[in-house]
Amino acid sequence: MMEPAADALAQRINWLQQMRRDTYAVAKEWVAAGCAAKQIDSKSAIASEEWLAGPMSVLRHLGLLQKMLEHLSKTNSPLLNDDELEQRNGSWVAKVFPRGWLDPLLFSGYRAEIRFLKKESPSSIRANMARNYFEGNGEWAGRCVVLGAGNVSSIGLQDVLNKVFCGNYKCVLKLNPVNDYLGEIYERAFRVLIEAEVLEIAYGGAEVGARLVHDAETTAVHITGSSRVHDAIVHGNPALDKPITSELGCVTPIMIVPGVWSQRQLRDQAVNVASMLVNNASFNCNAAKVLVTAKGWPQRKDFLAALRHVLAKTETRFAYYPGAEQRHADFCVAYPDAAVSSDSVPQGHLPWVLASGLDANVATQIAFTDEAWCGVLAEVPLAVETPADFLSSATEFCNQHLFGNLSCGIIIDAATQKSVGDAYEQAINKLRYGAVAINVWSAVVYALGVTPWGAYPENSLESISSGIGFVHNTRMFEGIEKCVLEAPFRPVIHPPWMVNNKHRLAVAKAFTWLEARRY
CATH class of the missing domain: 3.40.605.10 (Aldehyde Dehydrogenase; Chain A, domain 1)
Structure with a gap:
């Protein structure tokens, strides 16, 4: 050399x-x-x-x-x-x-x-x-x-x-x-x-x-x-x-691996997901857009209720990006039974919307094929029995049915991760996304600087999906397949991007x- x-x-x-x-x-x-x-x-x-x-x-x-x-x-x-x-x-x-x-x-x-x-x-x-x-x-x-x-x-x-x-x-x-x-x-x-x-x-x-x-x-x-x-x-x-x-864009999935969670853990993970949605009024290419859950998870309804509660308490944002109102309206028309965080919002703001119970077999629906680019979130339950089966099915669903391959997330508690054995690592290996984030928002991959940011390297100019190439590549690597970021199910330090962190402004300035x- x-x-x-x-x-x-x-x-x-x-x-x-x-x-x-x-x-x-x-x-x-x-x-x-x-x-x-x-x-x-x-x-x-x-x-x-x-x-x-x-x-x-x-x-x-x-x-x-x-x-x-x-x-x-x-x-x-x-x-x-x-x-x-x-x-x-x-x-x-x-x-x-x-x-x-x-x-x-x-x-x-x-x-x-x-x-x-x-x-x-x-x-x-x-x-x-x-x-x-x-x-x-x-x-x-x-x-x-x-x-x-x-x-x-x-x-x-x-x-x-x-x-x-x-x-x-x-x-x-x-x-x-x-x-x-x-x-x-x-x-x-x-x-x-x-x-x-x-x-x-x-x-x-x-x-x-x-x-x-x-x-x-x-x-x-x-x-x-x-x-x-x-x-x-x-x-x-x-x-x-x-x-x-x-x-480019992506319909970013968050896979909720079924486990046995305490009420506090349900609330904490609801805050975690809500934070992935509402940041920057949801005008992010890595904003949470589709929650993938297990239909038979006994705590599924409790988790969705906790998420609706967090969104109802979370301040709405000014929709500064052109076209947001129309995209928001299109989503609400497609899912008229969706839960809306508030019936009354300030001028120029849009309420948070959560549509639940989508049919995984209807592959062409707007929540799967179009990046919403506004504060809406869809939940799709898969008919699986075990956490290991869920990881396999959720991976296949995200790879095959959701637009884009930029980033995705998995939320899994430590006991469940231990119980599924190799299924956890197999899911990470098979996910065709440029960034896979576990228990944390994939935006942290964007911000770390040591983790290159870009789409999974399978795209072409004729079928561009989420793009070609990696940025934020400060170590100047080539031959990258993906980046994987793992975080604790319950972090020791409350992250400054969480919507319920009252000290996040001071922390952001300190960072x-x-x-x-x-x-």
Whole structure:
């Protein structure tokens, strides 16, 4: 393996250090702008979402990239310890979280790993890490147009980081009109890249995006958005003649493995699921959309009642994303018996909706085929007898009948997990999703930074599903199959994304401060 170019590494490390300082300097203003646009009181607990999914995520990403490049600079080798690699079921796994002393302190009992395609070996995994830093003559690979998302404020900047530092592209970030109010803040946060002529930020609608994508100087495209917009770009007139990567939508399933739960556990897991739904008014590609349950689970009705209770108590949100009211209405028409959290909501808000008892055999219904992109949730019970049978049937149902393959969740208590034996691991192996999260929202996979985020690698431009490629790949791996994150059924520390965490704003600010300073 050749040595990485020392000058290029030093320059990029300096860029990352400067961006960390500049990003933290604008963090408060960044969050205030997001809260104003989404009609959130910036001093309320809900404002924690704008901290965690905004500057905190970007700062963590910057710090992890800096750590990786500093390791490259010092050792001339990628950051991968021997004790991180393990072979399991014929494939190799990198155990990337926790590392050090702080991770297990903040996330007690959490474990994250990257699972590689079966063709990969320890030697190929190492050889392909950070390959752009060992190959070529230091010239840029070209110009990538990044079409930004309008929902989560950290997405566009993190997509840029992936393309610049992992793909070696200069970038044009075309902001989504829904959140282009953040443009001037982004320009200050990433000013060092703009001054180096590595990044340009563009504004405008679809016509501006089309012009940039088809420009002769553009050599690659990345989009975070919908499969509809992706297909219009790829198969439009003119058709796209350059490579494109993407992170698109998903009908995100949460599989509730039947167990014997206490009343407190029922309430806690109802809060867990509700938190996966209501965050950011449910304008998330990983928002819970379909609950898969066991029809014969004795506590099924109790769990659904607990979930309805939590949703009824949870404050509704301003539906800031265009088209949400119509999508919400379409869902309510399709499921007229669905439980609505409130009959009266503030102007511009939408109530939370839970439709239960859907027929698993009706494969074409809207809850299974369309990403709702608003605060609705459907429950589908499967006719199975045992937890092991449920895991097998739920895996098959999600793989075969739900749109998308970005991320999914499993909720299972420790006793049940022990009782099902190999069925638990078999389910994780067979789930065709880019992220599998156990007892925790898959958005944590998005935010960890050490766990690449993207669709399961089976899609094509002709059948795009949830997209092609992985972002947030700060360790710069290739040959990724999926990421798996496991958390305790009942965490020791109350997570700051839970809707009933009264201290989540203070915790979110503290996390942001920490990520600006660690590494």
